[in-house]
Amino acid sequence: MKLYGGLLSPFVRKVAVVLGEKGVDYTPARGGPGSTDAEFLSVSPFAKIPAINDDGFTLADSSAIVHYIEAKYPEPALIPAEAQARGQAIWFDEFGDTIFAASGLKILFNRVVGPRLLGKPGDEALALEGEAELPGIMAYLESVTPADGWLVGDAFSVADITVASMLCTLRYVGYGPNAAAYPKMAAWHARVTARPSWQAVAERETALMRKILPDLAAA
Ligand SMILES: N[C@@H](CCC(=O)N[C@@H](CS)C(=O)NCC(=O)O)C(=O)O
Structure with a gap:
């Protein structure tokens, strides 16, 4: 593939x-x-x-x-079979890709991707709009993050992957998991990113970032 x-x-x-x-x-x-x-x-x-x-x-x-x-490739399952768990997992995937990404990417595109990778001027007003939206989103996430385990039920799922991935991207603009403000969310994010699958991707990502945006590679 x-x-x-x-x-x-x-x-x-x-x-x-x-x-x-x-x-x-x-x-x-x-x-x-x-x-x-x-x-x-x-x-x-x-x-x-x-x-x-x-x-x-x-x-x-x-x-x-x-x-x-x-x-x-059904195993291991990343989309739960049980009705409510499936609904919740798809909600978090959708939330991560739309509400969370809409705000986060306003910052990323206007401060990093546009001006630094595409040669297009960023729109700082939009970046500020994204910044203003994030606290509500982070507070929501903190309120739904369990003290232990994963976002939906007992199993790691696409819900964890999608939401944690958006947070990883936000690290590059200074809005990664903030343990002082959002302790449950930061601890959950650390559990997700400690998984071998995540570590393998992170290694390749760091190598890529060293080439394209070296000052952000360690973010
Ligand atoms: N809902 C799509 C969103 C994909 C998307 O917007 N990707 C961005 C990069 S982070 C992109 O390709 N943007 C280019 C554009 O919108 O022209 C997905 O989940 O794949």
């Missing part, structure tokens, strides 16, 4: 960790906003990352890809 997109993206990191949890090998491939690469555009019609090519089967959108991977 080819996985298109850089690990700075919360959505790409999410798919990379899911593949790691399932023990599925993949080849990282280039692609991202502004790319004119024909191969990438053939797998991602709207030039969004992530996208995959699995033996000729192509798909874009992290959640669509996670559902595909879950159906093809």
